[in-house]
Amino acid sequence: MEPYENGANVILVDKYGAQEPINVMIDEFIADAGKFDYDRIVAVGGGAVMDMSKVVAVAGGISIDDVIDHLPDFRRSVRLVLVPTTCDTGSEVTEIAAINRTRLGCKAGIAGPEMFADDAVLVPELLYGLPDHVFATSSLDVLVHSVESTLSPNSTPYTRMFGYGAMKMIISGYKAVAEAGPAGSPRQVQRTDARLPDRLRLCGYRLRYRRVRCRACAELSAGRKISYAPRESNYAMFTGVLRNYMEIKPEGEILKMNQFIADILGCDVAYVYDELETFINKLLPKKALHEYGVTEQDLPEFADRVIKTQERLMKNCFVPLDYDRVLKISKELY
Structure with a gap:
């Protein structure tokens, strides 16, 4: 995490591992994000970055298991902007996040209208x-x-x-x-x-x-x-x-x-x-x-x-x- 002069803060997903999002990683991400006072999340990266950011935006400090169990009850209070950097399958325009639930030994997709981004920004040059x-x-x-x-x-x-x-x-x-x-x-x-x-x-x-x-x-x-x-x-x-x-x-x-x-x-x-x-x-x-x-x-x-x-x-x-x-x-x- 590194503060920037314009008041933004950066959390690098690499800190939590290089594999697909798993419940433990996301819980750590949620905890770290909770250390800041913010009203907008700008996620720049591949599908894992965007999926994890969707969950963090909705969670409001609550664990991933609670989010999955009670997703229809959650209301997002922060703005969400998604910027893809790989040739992936469109996570920035879906309400879905793929989570590897290691505690249950399976991969699951969670979805809800609150997980749609407010803005999807497509910058083709990011693929260079x-x-x-x-x-x-x-x-x-x-x-x-x-x-x-x-x-x-x-x-x-x-x-x-x-x-x-x-x-x-x-x-x-x-x-x-x-x-x-x-x-x-x-x-x-x-x-x-x-x-x-x-x-x-x-x-x-x-x-x-x-x-x-x-x-x-x-x-x-x-x-x-x-x-x-x-x-x-x-x-x-x-x-x-x-x-x-x-x-x-x-x-x-x-x-x-x-x-x-x-x-x-x-x-x-x-x-x-x-x-x-x-x-x-x-x-x-x-x-x-x-x-x-x-x-x-x-x-x-x-x-x-x-x-x-x-x-x-x-x-x-x-x-x-x-x-x-x-x-x-x-x-x-x-």
């Missing part, structure tokens, strides 16, 4: 200098969400319009980055400029995302040991989930989406998932679940936990996924 790994993993998170929300039974023509727009911009941006060569190459300028589509999609995509909540890939990984690397874990589950969707229901919106992505990649639709995965691997090599420390003995427990604790979002999958199907996906990706 973003490390390649962070760019790849955070934008992949967006790609996964754009695909799943487009396939959601709750999608609408409006949300699908933004979903397909996000897919096109992100995959096209990946192609440009890959063609520009590795970091430090003579074409570094072109490589940096190739990220522009992902910057431009911020406004439209984030508005779309707040309409549909569907995160099968994220929720399948939420109860796993790989949840410390949530964006990577989304990719670990991504094409495996899509292949199983096709096994269950090879018709409807997923066929349209497959053709759409195949056209962007310039490949036969029959090989679209293989081509997509091969292409993304150039930016972020995919890992098997065991490479994250998951054991084969963990899989049944994790499948059970996903079904029992992530029902709120799993019900929005393209097709229902039961325990047996979740276990099958996990084994295939192990």
Whole structure:
């Protein structure tokens, strides 16, 4: 924490850990924020920073467990301004915060109207200098969400319009980055400029995302040991989930989406998932679940936990996924 001349105070989230927000971290954050007299929170950072700031703004000094248990009763008294710095999924325009509740051994999303920000400030230039790994993993998170929300039974023509727009911009941006060569190459300028589509999609995509909540890939990984690397874990589950969707229901919106992505990649639709995965691997090599420390003995427990604790979002999958199907996906990706 460091005082600034204009009267503001800064709390660096790094002080509480580098992983996704957990209950202990947030309680410490709430306690530290309570040492100041303030009427506005300006959160600048990735999804973790914004999610934690939403909770602090609502909590008013109360513990995270009390906030979760009584969120409808809370009324926020401070102004909340959210400024994203990664290619993430739009936390600054949603009323949702994802919390890893270590005391209960699960990840949960909490939501309420008081958690909407008063202002969402999008500054594309903040993404300049973003490390390649962070760019790849955070934008992949967006790609996964754009695909799943487009396939959601709750999608609408409006949300699908933004979903397909996000897919096109992100995959096209990946192609440009890959063609520009590795970091430090003579074409570094072109490589940096190739990220522009992902910057431009911020406004439209984030508005779309707040309409549909569907995160099968994220929720399948939420109860796993790989949840410390949530964006990577989304990719670990991504094409495996899509292949199983096709096994269950090879018709409807997923066929349209497959053709759409195949056209962007310039490949036969029959090989679209293989081509997509091969292409993304150039930016972020995919890992098997065991490479994250998951054991084969963990899989049944994790499948059970996903079904029992992530029902709120799993019900929005393209097709229902039961325990047996979740276990099958996990084994295939192990």
